[in-house]
Amino acid sequence: MSGLTFLFSAALWALPLAGLPVLLHLLFRRKSQVVPFPTLRFVRASMQQTAARKKIRRWLLLLLRAVALLALIWAVAQPALMPSDVWASRGGNSAAAVIVVDTSYSMQLAADGSTLAGRADRTVRELLAGQLRGMKVAILRSQAAPADLADTTELQSQETFRDAATIQWSAPPPQPAVTPLADRVELAARLLAQQPVDDRWLIVVSDFQNREFPRAIPEPNGVRMVLIDLHPDDVRSASIASVRLNPEQPTPGLISEAVIDVAGRPRDARQVNVVSRSLDLEGGATHPPAPANLDDGGRARLRIPLAIPPAGFVAVEASLTSEQPLPWARSRRLLLQVPPRQNTAILDSPGMDDVTRRIELAMDPGGGRADAWPLSVRRASGLPADANVAVAVISDWPSVERARQLRDFAAAGNTVILFLRPGLEASWADLPQPQRDALSAILPGVPTAALLRSSTYTAAIASPADPVLDGLTDERFQIGGITARRLLPFDVLSPGAQPILNVADAATGGAGARPAGLLFRRSISGNASQAGTVFTFATLPDKRYSTLHLHPTFPPMLVQMALRPPTQSDATNVELGTPLTLSDARYLKYPELRLEGPGGTTTNVRPTTQDGRKVFRADPSDIAGLYTWRNPADDRAVAMANVQYPAAEADLSYTPAGKLLATGSSAVVVRSLGELADKFSALSQPVPQWQLPLAIVMALLCVEAFVGSAPRG
Structure with missing residues (x-):
C-alpha cells in the first residue's frame, strides 16, 4: 500500500463545520437570571454544586457533537488506501523478470482460431511492451539455447538478462521438449535468486501438459509468480501415438501385425488408414480404413495384418482420415528393414x-x-x-x-x-x-x-x-x-x-x-x-x-x-532433437558417408570419436522425414533413419496450473493476459477505509443520546 487518500477530497473543505456546535454554543449562550431571594446559606451551596455538574455535561455534549460531525465529514470524504502499482519498477535494476515460454510441439494445437504457440507469442510481446517495460528480462524456452546453460553463473556471464525494450522477440519454431518444462522453471528461479534487485517476477506461459509438469511447482521465496495457462477446456484432437510391428523383426513370407495406438477424447471414434510400402522396390499396400473406438481413458489399439515386402527398407504409416487441430500428430511412420537372407x-x-x-x-x-x-x-x-x-x-x-x-x-x-x-x-x-x-x-x-x-x-x-x-x-x-x-x-x-x-x-x-x-x-x-x-x-x-x-x-x-538380430538393423527410428548416429563396427570401413535428408539436403559426415569409439554422428535435425546414409563411392544406401515428431507431446492431457501449486500459494493463475490485467487492476483498486469513521459517528451519537437524556444529578 502506498498511502492514504480521499476519493471525495472536496468534502474535506467542510471540516471547519466540525466547530459549528461550539459556535452555536457561544452565540446562543444564556446568562443566568438573578432573582432576589431570602438569604439561605445552605441552599446556595447546594445550587453551586448542581450548576458545576450541569456545566461539565454541557461541555461533554459539545465535544461529542463536534467529534461526531468531524468523523461524519471524514467518512463523506471517502478515505481509502491506494495500493502501489503491481508492476511498478523503481528504475535501474530494481526489478527483474524471467519468462518461461513453452515452445514444444504440443503448443501447435489449434484452438479458438489460432494455435497455442501463437497466443504464447502474443503474450510475450505484450508483456515486453507493457507490464515488463523498464525491467531486466530473460526468456527461457522449452529447449536450452546455447546461452541457457545449466550453470547459472555462466548464464549470467553471457548477459541473459536484458532491458525489455531491447529484446526483439520472435516466435521460434517448435522444439522437442528434451526435458520437462518444470526443469526450466526451476532454472528460472535460480536465475532470479542471483539478481541484485528488489522485485523479482517469474512468468510461465504454457499449456501445462502432464509430461511437461510431472510434479508440483515450488514457489520461490521472494519471487512473484504468474502462471498463464493456455490449454483449452475441451480438446477435440486425436493423434497416432505409436506404430510398431509384432514381432519387431518381420519374417518375409509371413504375415506380420502392425500395432497402432490412438489417443484422443474418451468415448470418441476415429478412422485410421494404414499404408505399407517398400523404399527399395516398387509397390506397396493400402489397407481399408479401420475404426478406432477410444475407451474411457481416451485410448484405442488397432492390430492390422501386414504382408511385408521380401527385402530392403519398408515404411509403415498410420494416419487419421480427418484433419486434426494438432496437424503433425495426425500420422506416424515406422521404418524397418527386412533382414537379409x-x-x-x-x-x-x-x-x-x-x-x-x-x-x-x-x-x-x-x-x-x-x-x-x-x-x-x-x-x-x-x-x-x-x-x-x-x-x-x-x-x-x-x-x-x-x-x-x-x-x-x-x-x-x-x-x-x-x-x-x-x-x-x-x-x-x-x-x-x-x-x-x-x-x-x-x-x-x-x-x-x-x-x-x-x-x-x-x-x-x-x-x-x-x-x-x-x-x-x-x-x-x-x-x-x-x-x-x-x-x-x-x-x-x-x-x-x-x-x-x-x-x-x-x-x-x-x-x-x-x-x-x-x-x-x-x-x-x-x-x-x-x-x-x-x-x-x-x-x-x-x-x-x-x-x-x-x-x-x-x-x-x-x-x-x-x-540377423534386430540390433543390427540398418533402419532406425528417432525423434526430433536426437542426433543421427551410426556406431556399429560394420560402418567404420567407410571413410566418409553422405547423409541425405528431406528436401534434397545433403551433408558429408566423417567418423568421430565418442566415448572412446568411432561413430558417424550428425547433429539433431529439426525436420521430420526419412534420412539416408549413402556411400559416396557407389551411391549405395548404407542405412536409413526415420526422424519423427515427439510421440509423447501428442498426448494432450493437461493438469490445471492451479493444481500444481501448494495450498495457500500466492501465485497468480490466469488463462490469458487480459485476465491477468483484470486481476492486477482489481488489486490496484483503492481499499475503502470509511467504515471506521462511520462506526465512530454511530458510537458518538449513541453516547451523545445517553449523556443528553441522563437524569439530573
Missing part, C-alpha cells in the same frame, strides 16, 4: 536323421521353394564358408576341434544353435579336460549329473523381452504347452549366458534347488567390434524327450534365432 547350415549328426529333418522343416517349411523366405537352409558335414547360421544336434560330445570351430564361428559374429541329447551329463566328468574346456566355451553352463525331481516338465518364460520370443509371449500362443520328459541340467551358468525358457515345475535335486533351463542364450565375443550368439536347447525335438517340435511356437523361435 541368412545361409543356414544344419550339421550332419549320425543317427539323428529324424531330429535333423524336423529342424530343417521348422526353419524352412517350403523346402527352399519360397524365394522370399529369409533362410537358405541346407545340410552340411562341415561349416560352409558362406554360412551365417550353424545348427548342431549333439548326440555325443563333439571333439575339441569341432567345439573350437563352433566357438570361432560364433565369435566372428554368427549364430550357433545347439540341441543337446539328455543323458550326456552323465559322461561329462569323464571327458578330458581340454575337451571340457572347449565345450565350456560354447555351453551355457556346466552340465551336472544331478537327477531332476519330476518326470514331466512344463516350459515357462524366463526372459519375456528376449527377441527370440518377440510376438510369442501372448497367452494365445501358450508356451506353457511345451513339455519335456528329459532335460540336460546345468549347474552354474557361464558368463554371458541367460535362460530364455525355464521349466516351471522342475528343480535340481539336493540342497539349493533351482529352476532348470530349457532354452539358453549366450553371447560370444570375438573382439571389440564383433560378437555372436549361441542358443542351446537342453533337450531334443523328439517325442522320446519333448513335445518341442509339435508346438506352434517352435518354428518361429528357430527362425528368429537364425535371423
Whole structure:
C-alpha cells in the first residue's frame, strides 16, 4: 500500500463545520437570571454544586457533537488506501523478470482460431511492451539455447538478462521438449535468486501438459509468480501415438501385425488408414480404413495384418482420415528393414536323421521353394564358408576341434544353435579336460549329473523381452504347452549366458534347488567390434524327450534365432532433437558417408570419436522425414533413419496450473493476459477505509443520546 487518500477530497473543505456546535454554543449562550431571594446559606451551596455538574455535561455534549460531525465529514470524504502499482519498477535494476515460454510441439494445437504457440507469442510481446517495460528480462524456452546453460553463473556471464525494450522477440519454431518444462522453471528461479534487485517476477506461459509438469511447482521465496495457462477446456484432437510391428523383426513370407495406438477424447471414434510400402522396390499396400473406438481413458489399439515386402527398407504409416487441430500428430511412420537372407547350415549328426529333418522343416517349411523366405537352409558335414547360421544336434560330445570351430564361428559374429541329447551329463566328468574346456566355451553352463525331481516338465518364460520370443509371449500362443520328459541340467551358468525358457515345475535335486533351463542364450565375443550368439536347447525335438517340435511356437523361435538380430538393423527410428548416429563396427570401413535428408539436403559426415569409439554422428535435425546414409563411392544406401515428431507431446492431457501449486500459494493463475490485467487492476483498486469513521459517528451519537437524556444529578 502506498498511502492514504480521499476519493471525495472536496468534502474535506467542510471540516471547519466540525466547530459549528461550539459556535452555536457561544452565540446562543444564556446568562443566568438573578432573582432576589431570602438569604439561605445552605441552599446556595447546594445550587453551586448542581450548576458545576450541569456545566461539565454541557461541555461533554459539545465535544461529542463536534467529534461526531468531524468523523461524519471524514467518512463523506471517502478515505481509502491506494495500493502501489503491481508492476511498478523503481528504475535501474530494481526489478527483474524471467519468462518461461513453452515452445514444444504440443503448443501447435489449434484452438479458438489460432494455435497455442501463437497466443504464447502474443503474450510475450505484450508483456515486453507493457507490464515488463523498464525491467531486466530473460526468456527461457522449452529447449536450452546455447546461452541457457545449466550453470547459472555462466548464464549470467553471457548477459541473459536484458532491458525489455531491447529484446526483439520472435516466435521460434517448435522444439522437442528434451526435458520437462518444470526443469526450466526451476532454472528460472535460480536465475532470479542471483539478481541484485528488489522485485523479482517469474512468468510461465504454457499449456501445462502432464509430461511437461510431472510434479508440483515450488514457489520461490521472494519471487512473484504468474502462471498463464493456455490449454483449452475441451480438446477435440486425436493423434497416432505409436506404430510398431509384432514381432519387431518381420519374417518375409509371413504375415506380420502392425500395432497402432490412438489417443484422443474418451468415448470418441476415429478412422485410421494404414499404408505399407517398400523404399527399395516398387509397390506397396493400402489397407481399408479401420475404426478406432477410444475407451474411457481416451485410448484405442488397432492390430492390422501386414504382408511385408521380401527385402530392403519398408515404411509403415498410420494416419487419421480427418484433419486434426494438432496437424503433425495426425500420422506416424515406422521404418524397418527386412533382414537379409541368412545361409543356414544344419550339421550332419549320425543317427539323428529324424531330429535333423524336423529342424530343417521348422526353419524352412517350403523346402527352399519360397524365394522370399529369409533362410537358405541346407545340410552340411562341415561349416560352409558362406554360412551365417550353424545348427548342431549333439548326440555325443563333439571333439575339441569341432567345439573350437563352433566357438570361432560364433565369435566372428554368427549364430550357433545347439540341441543337446539328455543323458550326456552323465559322461561329462569323464571327458578330458581340454575337451571340457572347449565345450565350456560354447555351453551355457556346466552340465551336472544331478537327477531332476519330476518326470514331466512344463516350459515357462524366463526372459519375456528376449527377441527370440518377440510376438510369442501372448497367452494365445501358450508356451506353457511345451513339455519335456528329459532335460540336460546345468549347474552354474557361464558368463554371458541367460535362460530364455525355464521349466516351471522342475528343480535340481539336493540342497539349493533351482529352476532348470530349457532354452539358453549366450553371447560370444570375438573382439571389440564383433560378437555372436549361441542358443542351446537342453533337450531334443523328439517325442522320446519333448513335445518341442509339435508346438506352434517352435518354428518361429528357430527362425528368429537364425535371423540377423534386430540390433543390427540398418533402419532406425528417432525423434526430433536426437542426433543421427551410426556406431556399429560394420560402418567404420567407410571413410566418409553422405547423409541425405528431406528436401534434397545433403551433408558429408566423417567418423568421430565418442566415448572412446568411432561413430558417424550428425547433429539433431529439426525436420521430420526419412534420412539416408549413402556411400559416396557407389551411391549405395548404407542405412536409413526415420526422424519423427515427439510421440509423447501428442498426448494432450493437461493438469490445471492451479493444481500444481501448494495450498495457500500466492501465485497468480490466469488463462490469458487480459485476465491477468483484470486481476492486477482489481488489486490496484483503492481499499475503502470509511467504515471506521462511520462506526465512530454511530458510537458518538449513541453516547451523545445517553449523556443528553441522563437524569439530573
